[in-house]
Amino acid sequence: MRQPFMAGNWKMHLDREAISAFCSALRRDAGGAGAVRLGVFPPFVYLAEVVAALRGTGVVVGAQTCRPESHGAFTGEVAARQVRDVGATHVIVGHSERRQLFGETDRDVRARLDSALACGLDVLLCVGETLPEREAGRTAEVVLRQLQAGTDGLDGETLARRVTLAYEPVWAIGTGRTATPGQAQEVHALLRDDVARRFGGAVAGRLVIQYGGSVKPANVAALMACPDVDGALVGGASLEYESFASLLDYGN
Numbered sequence: 001m002r003q004p005f006m007a008g009n010w011k012m013h014l015d016r017e018a019i020s021a022f023c024s025a026l027r028r029d030a031g032g033a034g035a036v037r038l039g040v041f042p043p044f045v046y047l048a049e050v051v052a053a054l055r056g057t058g059v060v061v062g063a064q065t066c067r068p069e070s071h072g073a074f075t076g077e078v079a080a081r082q083v084r085d086v087g088a089t090h091v092i093v094g095h096s097e098r099r100q101l102f103g104e105t106d107r108d109v110r111a112r113l114d115s116a117l118a119c120g121l122d123v124l125l126c127v128g129e130t131l132p133e134r135e136a137g138r139t140a141e142v143v144l145r146q147l148q149a150g151t152d153g154l155d156g157e158t159l160a161r162r163v164t165l166a167y168e169p170v171w172a173i174g175t176g177r178t179a180t181p182g183q184a185q186e187v188h189a190l191l192r193d194d195v196a197r198r199f200g201g202a203v204a205g206r207l208v209i210q211y212g213g214s215v216k217p218a219n220v221a222a223l224m225a226c227p228d229v230d231g232a233l234v235g236g237a238s239l240e241y242e243s244f245a246s247l248l249d250y251g252n
């Protein structure tokens with residue numbers, strides 16, 4: 001019922017040559033991905049090139065963040081409208097690196113989500129607790145706060161169709177320390193239950209929830225076997241084509 005969605009977040013990695021080779025390989029193989037939805041999120045400067053390279057393959061191309069304002073004096077920033085203008089279809093909002101390194105609050109994340117939806121971009125909304133928050137038993141409180149700040153008041157159909165959630169425990173990102181399938185499933189079920197309570201079971205049943213945090217070829221199968229894990233948002237293991245491609249077999 002929910003289409004698995006495997007997405008590569010390239011962060012500030014790769015260069016033009018590596019990206020071109022990656023896209024050629026993906027173009028060759030994307031047809032074989034079957035039921036799995038694929039996505040890549042390159043740095044801004046390569047967006048238009050990647051859109052062109054993957055046109056017609058069905059692979060989603062998106063940006064890693066955006067500014068909520070439609071235009072203006074924001075040196076160095078890129079508006080959601082401009083992301084859409086170069087042909088990208090998605091944007092990530094609320095990634096923990098944006099929250100931690102660039103001080104984005106729940107309100108900032110919501111502003112980005114709203115502007116993205118308003119100009120026709122679909123959204124990956126990231127939520128996740130830090131290690132001290134988990135150790136203090138605050139995981140549920142933190143992820144539900146981030147989820148509610150990001151989704152309260154949205155139209156249910158928009159949420160189900162145009163928003164993908166990504167549960168990314170901050171302690172698992174880039175650390176090699178993945179959440180166990182049990183830990184991931186527990187939080188995914190919590191997120192889905194909250195959406196069911198606020199938007200109804202039909203919306204919650206359609207919502208795609210990815211897990212992110214040190215997903216690798218060796219652990220993706222166990223994570224994807226969890227009933228509420230519908231895909232992965234992959235950083236490090238999405239940078240090498242062979243490793244990204246091996247994740248694609250695990251759509252269930």
Ligand code: PGA
Nearest residue numbers: 173174213214234235236
């Ligand atoms: P990682 O990053 O796979 O390198 O842990 C995931 C992410 O930040 O989305």
